[in-house]
Amino acid sequence: MTAVQGERRAVVLLSGGLxxxxxxxxxxxxxxxxxxxxxxxxxxHSAELAAxxxxxxxxGAAAHQVLTVDVGRFGGSALTDQRIAVPxxxxxxxxxxxxxxxxxxxxxxxxxxxxxxxDAEAIFIGVNAVDYSGxxxxxxxxxxAFSALAAVATKSGVEGHGPRxxxxxxxxxxxxxxxxxxxxxxxxxxTVSCYQADSQGRAxxxxxxxxxxxxxxxxxxxxxxxxxQ
Amino acid sequence: MTAVQGERRAVVLLSGGLxxxxxxxxxxxxxxxxxxxxxxxxxxHSAELAAxxxxxxxxGAAAHQVLTVDVGRFGGSALTDQRIAVPxxxxxxxxxxxxxxxxxxxxxxxxxxxxxxxDAEAIFIGVNAVDYSGxxxxxxxxxxAFSALAAVATKSGVEGHGPRxxxxxxxxxxxxxxxxxxxxxxxxxxTVSCYQADSQGRAxxxxxxxxxxxxxxxxxxxxxxxxxQ
Numbered sequence: 001m002t003a004v005q006g007e008r009r010a011v012v013l014l015s016g017g018l019x020x021x022x023x024x025x026x027x028x029x030x031x032x033x034x035x036x037x038x039x040x041x042x043x044x045h046s047a048e049l050a051a052x053x054x055x056x057x058x059x060g061a062a063a064h065q066v067l068t069v070d071v072g073r074f075g076g077s078a079l080t081d082q083r084i085a086v087p088x089x090x091x092x093x094x095x096x097x098x099x100x101x102x103x104x105x106x107x108x109x110x111x112x113x114x115x116x117x118x119d120a121e122a123i124f125i126g127v128n129a130v131d132y133s134g135x136x137x138x139x140x141x142x143x144x145a146f147s148a149l150a151a152v153a154t155k156s157g158v159e160g161h162g163p164r165x166x167x168x169x170x171x172x173x174x175x176x177x178x179x180x181x182x183x184x185x186x187x188x189x190x191t192v193s194c195y196q197a198d199s200q201g202r203a204x205x206x207x208x209x210x211x212x213x214x215x216x217x218x219x220x221x222x223x224x225x226x227x228x229q
Numbered sequence: 230m231t232a233v234q235g236e237r238r239a240v241v242l243l244s245g246g247l248x249x250x251x252x253x254x255x256x257x258x259x260x261x262x263x264x265x266x267x268x269x270x271x272x273x274h275s276a277e278l279a280a281x282x283x284x285x286x287x288x289g290a291a292a293h294q295v296l297t298v299d300v301g302r303f304g305g306s307a308l309t310d311q312r313i314a315v316p317x318x319x320x321x322x323x324x325x326x327x328x329x330x331x332x333x334x335x336x337x338x339x340x341x342x343x344x345x346x347x348d349a350e351a352i353f354i355g356v357n358a359v360d361y362s363g364x365x366x367x368x369x370x371x372x373x374a375f376s377a378l379a380a381v382a383t384k385s386g387v388e389g390h391g392p393r394x395x396x397x398x399x400x401x402x403x404x405x406x407x408x409x410x411x412x413x414x415x416x417x418x419x420t421v422s423c424y425q426a427d428s429q430g431r432a433x434x435x436x437x438x439x440x441x442x443x444x445x446x447x448x449x450x451x452x453x454x455x456x457x458q
Contacts, residue, residue, distance in 0.1 A: 069298045071339065076346035095384045102342035105382045109338040110300065113331035117305035141381045149374040153334045155324045158365045 009120040011035045011111045011163070014064070016051030017193045018213060019126035019169055022181035026168055027124050028059050029184055035118060036064040037111050041103065042072020042080040047201035051192040058187055067110055076101050079195060086195045088206035095134050098195055098208065104137035108146050108165065115163040116156045122164045123150075131174035131212050143167045174216030188225045202229045238349040240264045240340045240392070243293070245280030246422045247442060248355035248398055251410035255397055256353050257288050258413055264347060265293040266340050270332065271301020271309040276430035280421040287416055296339055305330050308424060315424045317435035324363050327424055327437065333366035337375050337394065344392040345385045351393045352379075360403035360441050372396045403445030417454040431458045 010032040014020045027034045036056040038049055049066060056064035072080035077100040078087070084097055104127060111123045127138040136142060147165045156162040169177050181188070193213045194203035203210050205228045217224035239261040243249045256263045265285040267278055278295060285293035301309035306329040307316070313326055333356060340352045356367040365371060376394045385391040398406050410417070422442045423432035432439050434457045446453035 065302060067299060067302070069339075070296060071342050073294060073296070074343045074346045095387070099384055100342075101345035102338055102383055105341060105378065106335070106338040109331055109335040110298075112334060113300050113329075114303045116330035117303045136384055136387045137382045139381070142378075145374075145378040145381050149334065149371075149378050152368070152370045152374050153366045154331055155328055155365055158324070 007033050009033050009035060009062075009118050010122045010124055010166075011037055011115045011118065011120050012061075012124045013107050013111055013126065014038050014052045014056060015126070016048035016055065016191065017126075017209075018181065018186075018188070018191045018216075019128055019177060020052075021055045021186050021191045022177050022184065023124050023126040023168060024055060024059050024061070025181060025184035025186050032122070033062045034059065035114065035120065036061040037107075037114060038064070038066045039107055039110065040066055040068040041100070041106070042070050045197050045199065047197040047199060048192045051190055051201055054190045055187070058190065065114070069106065069110070071100070071103075071106065074101065086207050088204070095136065096208065098133060099135050102137070104135075104142065105146070112150055112154060112163070116154050119156065119161070120163050122166050124166045124168065126169050127167050128169045128172065128174075128177065130172060131216060133208050133212075140170060143170065173219070174212055175219035178216050178220040178222060182220075182222060189227070193226075198229055200227075202227045204229055236262050238262050238264060238291075238347050239351045239353055239395075240266055240344045240347065240349050241290075241353045242336050242340055242355065243267050243281045243285060244355070245277035245284065245420065246355070246438075247410065247415075247417070247420045247445075248357055248406060249281075250284045250415050250420045251406050251413065252353050252355040252397060253284060253288050253290070254410060254413035254415050261351070262291045263288065264343065264349065265290040266336075266343060267293070267295045268336055268339065269295055269297040270329065270335070271299050274426050274428065276426040276428060277421045280419055280430055283419045284416070287419065294343070298335065298339070300329070300332075300335065303330065315433075315436050317433070324365065325437065327362060328364050331366070333364075333371065334375070341379055341383060341392070345383050348385065348390070349392050351395050353395045353397065355398050356396050357398045357401065357403075357406065359401060360445060362437050362441075369399060372399065402448070403441055404448035407445050407449040407451060411449075411451060418456070422455075427458055429456075431456045433458055
């Protein structure tokens with residue numbers, strides 16, 4: 001990583017899914033040097049991490065870090081605990097068992113540390129509060145609270161040049177995200193959204209995330225390029 | 230970990246230093262079942278992690294997790310980057326190079342995830358804004374901002390039973406912390422405060438953390454039990 005005078009840097013949280021791939025495309029489109037950050041947090045499968053590498057390479061990210069944080073040891077989520085089944089019967093009432101405790105707080109914390117070292121202008125995260133699973137840490141109130149925290153938590157924040165927290169998909173529907181991503185050239189076949197993809201990244205077609213993705217392509221009037229098991 | 234009906238649980242961030250050992254003693258004194266959390270974040274030495282294990286065992290913590298998160302890969306701190314020297318000439322102006330970007334934000338994020346799974350009442354952190362190194366994430370404004378974040382970031386917070394963030398040392402002097410810790414039976418010789426302790430946990434006696442600790446024992450009128458190199 002060589003610092004280039006005057007370059008605008010952004011840290012982008014990259015899961016390997018449809019949303020964060022669109023965010024990375026947006027960041028590159030806006031002229032930032034993109035520093036992609038993925039987290040191996042004990043998720044059931046590693047297909048999404050492989051996807052994040054391919055996507056970061058596709059968009060020419062300046063760097064891509066994959067940090068391992070084994071919060072799966074805490075348990076409590078269907079996404080990290082093999083003993084809790086991923087629901088396949090549509091969205092339940094309330095916050096589903098696929099919720100990973102404090103996940104986006106953790107992801108933004110890691111991004112904040114890296115952003116500070118890079119003196120990045122912004123941190124981008126692909127959370128969405130429209131076609132989503134009802135997770136508390138995907139809502140505008142969460143992004144606002146983390147922004148307020150970042151301003152007081154860091155040296156750069158206290159000095160007045162801390163990173164902004166940007167969530168460009170926050171109020172878009174899944175169909176709008178797909179339309180935008182297509183315009184920006186997101187390579188959809190590389191992305192993996194499924195909560196229980198197989199080792200080749202093929203989707204189950206039954207979980208909440210698969211359902212939202214399929215309905216999104218349908219509503220956007222586009223061919224669904226997802227590879228199913 | 231067996232859940233006991235009606236037990237009060239708290240997650241305690243435990244670094245192996247003087248402050249967090251005193252916090253753990255306080256938590257046990259207040260009747261909580263203590264769940265100690267330490268983080269291997271790429272710090273220069275592992276003596277403090279060994280110390281945290283001994284201290285957790287001493288106080289009968291219900292569990293002690295040591296999570297590895299290699300933020301040292303981001304660089305930018307004398308505590309994680311061997312190429313940046315630890316200052317030994319007393320406190321500098323401003324925020325020193327021993328500052329680890331977003332460290333306490335990361336630690337509290339991890340604690341928040343565990344606290345949610347445990348349905349813990351509180352998260353305890355040993356930050357202190359009196360005899361400290363000037364880190365932004367040791368101030369009351371930081372604790373307040375994280376508390377506000379926790380309330381909107383988590384399922385338990387949204388449901389109204391999220392953990393409180395407690396920082397019982399926030400406004401105490403180092404001497405007051407030592408006086409309190411002694412009253413609570415903290416085994417000082419087990420604690421390691423030094424930024425560059427050797428593999429046996431012996432302190433350098435010259436860094437900022439050693440200086441604050443030595444002055445604290447002096448001001449408290451107590452024998453300094455620190456083992457020096």
